[in-house]
Amino acid sequence: MAEAHQAVAFSFAITHEGWDVNFDREVLDLVWQSGIRSWKKRLARLQNNIHNGVYPGHWASLWVLTSVVSALHFSEYPVPLNLPNKFLVFLPGSGIICQFIACFLSSLSIWLTVIYILRYILRLLLMYKGWIYESRAKGSDISKPTKIWLSLIKIFSAWNSPSLYSYQGSLPRLPLPKVEDTMTRFLRSVRPLLDDQNYMRMEKLADEFQKGIGKKLQRYLVLKSWWSSNYVSDWWEEYVYLRGRSPLMINSNFYGIDAILEHKTKIQAARAASAIYSFLTFRRLVERQELEPIMMQGLVPLCSWQYERIFNTTRIPGIETDKIMHWADSNHIVVYHRGRYFKVIIYKGRILKPCEIQIQIQQILDDNSEPLVGEEKLAVLTAGERTHWANARRQHFNRGVNKVSLDCIEKAAFVVTLDDIPYEFDIKHPEKLDYFGKNLLHGKGYDRWFDKSFTLCIGSNGRVGFNAEHSWADAAVMSHVWEYVITAPSHEQRYDETGNTIGTPEIIPPNPIRLKWDIQEDCQTAIEQALVLANDLINDVDLRIYVHDNYGKGFMKKCKVSPDAYLQMALQLAYYRDSGKFNLTYEASMTRLYREGRTETVRPCSIESTAWVKAMVGDTSTTEEKVNLLKTACQRHQLAYQDAMCGKGLDRHLFCLYVVSKYLEVDSPFLKEVLSEPWRLSTSQTPHGQTSRTDLKKYPNCISAGGGFGPVADDGYGVSYIIAGEDLLFFHISNKKSSKLTDCHRFAKQIEQALADMKQLHLDYVAKQ
Template identity: 70%
Template sequence: MAEAHAAVAFSFSITHEGWDVNFDREVLHLVWQSGVRSWKKRIARLLNNLHNGIYPGHYSYLCLIIGVVSAMHLYGQRVPLNLPPKILSLCPSQTLYWQLGACTITSLSYWLSAVYFLRYSLKMLFMYKGWMYESQVKGSKPSLATRIWAVFVSIIEGWNTPKLYSYQSSLPRLPLPSLHDTMTRYLRSVRPLLDDKSYTKMVKLADEFENGIGKKLQRYIILKSWWSTNYVSDWWEEYVYLRGRYPLMINSNFYGIDAIMLHPTSNQAARAASIINSLLRFRRLLDRQELDPILIQGMVPLCSWQYERIFNTTRVPGDEADKIIHISDSNHIAVYHKGRYFKVIIHHKGRILRPAEIQMQIEQILKDTSEPQEGEEKLAALTAGLRRHWAKVRQSYFSKGVNRLSLDAIERAAFVVVLDDFPYEFDMEDPSKLDNYGKVLLHGKGYDRWFDKSFTLCIGNNGRLGFNAEHSWGDAAVMSHLWEWVITEESYEPRSDAPIIAHCLEYILLEESENIRFDHRGNALGNPEFTPPPPNRLNWDIPKSCQCAIEESLHIANILINDIDLRIYVHDNYGKGFMKSCNLSPDAYIQMALQLAYFRDAGKFCLTYEAAMTRMFREGRTETVRPCSQESVAWVKGMEDKSNSIEEKIKLLKIACANHQRAYKDAMCGKGIDRHIFCLYVVSKYLEVDSPFIKEVMSEPWRLSTSQTPHGQTKKLDLKKHPKCISAGGGFGPVADDGYGVSYIIAGEDLLFFHISNKKSCPTTDCHRFAKKIEQALADMRQLYVDFKN
């Protein structure tokens, strides 16, 4: 218990000789530093909130208005609305100070009026989505309305430089579709999946719903859309994620992989230190709101709300529902290695520890030969099992004492780091190595990932890495942005806080090898300025009954692990360059390939899910695109019909891709189907109303669940200069027991990655077989255009 004694900063005791006070100056100094840092962040956060509160206005314009109004009033000129004399009439005197005060109040009212006028004007402009539907063909000109819109947006945005959250109050609310429009779109989406009899039945159910209980349910959602920021997001977070009692591992959490074309060092401690430092630098950008907001077409912002919970966040289990706990600051990370947990301090005198300093801490953990305490090694299995079971165990064994302190150290950490004692391997000649790489990140051993944490950074003993992320706090696009920034920053962006000599060395190394983070021995560049605080081993008191509960969760986790299969298919025959040369959207092209592959694999079509973001609206998350449409079915059948000409097949493909692209844009613009029906379902449950239509819709399985991992979200990434600096994307488990989970990333002009998962217990699905179907579908689609040109 030496660590526990060292943590006591102050003690007070009374003896027969009097009273005695002892204190540890070093610990009190750490407490003082933490407090100062916390107050600095609070002040910075307050200033940022003031900046965002007046965006797109600026304080300098207020000073200018005060000067103009004061000059006009003092020289006898009448200012607009003649406010200074009216204010002075309420003052006790007419001295110069009172006159200047009246002019200041007048100027403030003018300025605030202008600020709110600009803000609401910007919100109205952002409601216009016509630019999304206009042709993106090279050389085509936007419409007159879009050009006028762009001019006004540019003028208003030019008044001030935005911070990360500056646009939040200017983003419009997610529009609520009419009940009739949703019913019409839904029936059209399921038509290719139903025979005539089933479709007639569904039309009848939809008509009864629309003209019956649906009207009442819609009125409640209309009311919610008026007073809530986003009529979907809070219910989506609660009912889809937090109320789920199933295990998070595989079923909900997702993973991301390293830039596998690069391997800057095989030194595990050095690579961990470099990435940890980069993650902390990204967190500092978030805290200071210095990260640039993402702008579509350089003008339309995406909602940045989800970024607030990337760090210092954990999902806490509950009996009926979990809750997300986010703290404003954390000065440590939690590290797991060979069954032991450590608390590692990451700040010193107001700055982030440098990579060389963090490497020293990681090396101390790697060299530690102590054994795990009883129950400690497999403790995280509780986060991989059933949520209700974890909630009961947490309440019984981790609500007080040393267990509570240690659990707090993990849950209140900035993030969790796992140092694995085996390598993460990639070999183009042996695909199984990359498959195992993905499995390690998706589920590990079932007890070596803290699945409740917003994300867990995982590092193999050969220096390769990845992450496992919890899903309720945010979507994959946000983690993808973080990961892209970190990988890019580590690969070729010099650190601004490094010493000048180190900068020179970094640039020299960049010219020679592009490895600007590690020396020739694989260690992090730079010398430590001081000896950093040693890692603090966490202590646990886990009785036998709790260990049995841990084993119970691990049993559930092992069942899931043994049932999941994963194939990561690397397609390097061609990429988006060829797809664009065919004048087709790369995403639509790949979705059509997936439809063709699934039909060849299963002999039928299925309800297909593709995630589209709705972050052009405030607190937007995702909407569903349904790629299996009448047009895509017509194309697939046309491809399989040998009597069809090449020209006819290409024509059908273009029609299918155009339809898919429009459906994707509809989903992004709030014209989707599934989130609206989901909210209708929630209201029906609140009112305890049964609807045969909603019951039918909600019971439909998504046998093909797909998602594209976005990239190019940071301005740092330049694949033309650094083509190897790209993550291989990430993946997730299948949504349906008899379905596939497919995540893909368009990694470059000639490179695609597909992460395909399925359950081994299902006799009709096989991710390895499906990968070959995708490969063949992509080859056949390319051959269409090759034959057409010849």
């Protein structure tokens, strides 16, 4: 067959006439091009490593300094510390060549010293976090320390343009909080959730922990914080993600939705080709480090460490723990369509153009072959329990064609699914967007490769979305990639008037290669077992995507509060009305101001927020009192969010103390109780407009609906929201149908009512002024 022929570069045989050698020139050309590409990438990495190693300096300044030192030396002017003559003592001679070498070594010594000092000063500057706590509103006063800091940061930023990883060596380490500070924050966070008796009991447990075993556990964490780049991230990745044995689908993976107000083409192959090309160009930007790091306020860099594993990455199942495998390069993707897997080469001397990729995708769509036995639902193994998948992988995919095909999927840049159903959005029919989200969250359970860093999903009508694995990075990184992909058709012409990709193919793209499988009966049994569990999970989860277009960020700013805090208060009010009580609430905040930082938890259910909610549901408070309570609650929430960003959170510290206690085999009643409490309301804001590419004034329809995730607790809600514009919000609300306490559709109505009440509260307050 054609694909079998392409899989062999050459073959030989011995006949009675001598050697018979056959070469496949196309495959050998691909091997040659792959080698050339590999060496180019190595040279580019070397150049980037030099650039990043000396940032904020520049290696070109070394040659300038060498010229100056040489000129001074040969003109017999004194060079600082008389370095050239000191180096000449160690050189075999005193000729012109040796003197030039001595001048270069002198320049190198001075240059490295200056670079080291500059990098140390930059790190000290980035340790300052006072600017976060100061108002960013126009006309607000800025403290003198912050003004000085701003000036110095601008000076350093002006010297040299940073690449993606330029700041990595200068980012400070995540600070380790004191045990007593964490205990104080913890007790304050649980006060509104406990009655007096239980609160006194918790106070006693916290005091015993702080004065007892907590001191010993903290000493180990102090050592880890000195030794490691980040005292949290490696343990967080391992124990929260990789050691989890429950299914990734719904429980861990998350999804993202297309720019739903735009629909430039309804041709599935064209949209797939355009999206694939955008992902590949983003990968090239990452590999060449030409992507600018995300900068807060345009000045302060966020850690870019997680970008290394966006592509060519797979989570490999294990019996007790999984592992993340990342390959340096991959020149192919894998496409799933109607139960069949295809290897698609996307590089032939260069990245294939969209019009060339469309040819490949159309070939797959036109292929009428049937799936092999067991092939169609194979990916459900990645959706089921991890130990079950690990055992099946070891027994059935460690040799022969199964191993070759599995390697092809796992080493692919990413996986693409060509769905046979449309992805739809209609503001008059909200259930269509709900179905859109559910399809991206879990699909059929077997048509996404849940282990891959992400699966790009293409609807039959040309709309797109993704399903992403969570252990390799946080949602903000995937949001950055997605922002680049969905804005690409607005920034450049991708389609002609017929909806096909523009341009004329310059080469004949390599034909897609059908992957081969040999799925035996016992492996089919393992697939069916995983499918039963996957269907149970799918049938139990419900999702509602609520579109709020009555008002958005613009109105919230008029209320003079943080938009995020405003929405968190709305969720608190909605949850109290929905359940009749307050509960532990999780909001994710990032700690990427520090090296290898990931996330920290903010606890929106606070003393101040509960006071405001009680005032809203009661009849005794005046409008002015409610507004003042709301502002106080928002200010408290914003402070908690700022503290979390600056390493002053409490949950990651408690988590690490718990890990140390397990290593030491020490039982802590306090830690055991604290970490066993469920997060019945788990929330997260999807970042929007992380880069200048998302310019809503220029491209008003280039708005993503954000994304979502499954519920964390069996009787709780998962809520992801995105502030998509001045007058548009999206809430992705999930729950389990098996719980009689939760209903995402009911909760969406409570959010709608809470937002309406908050707006009316502000309008009433303004009217009385």
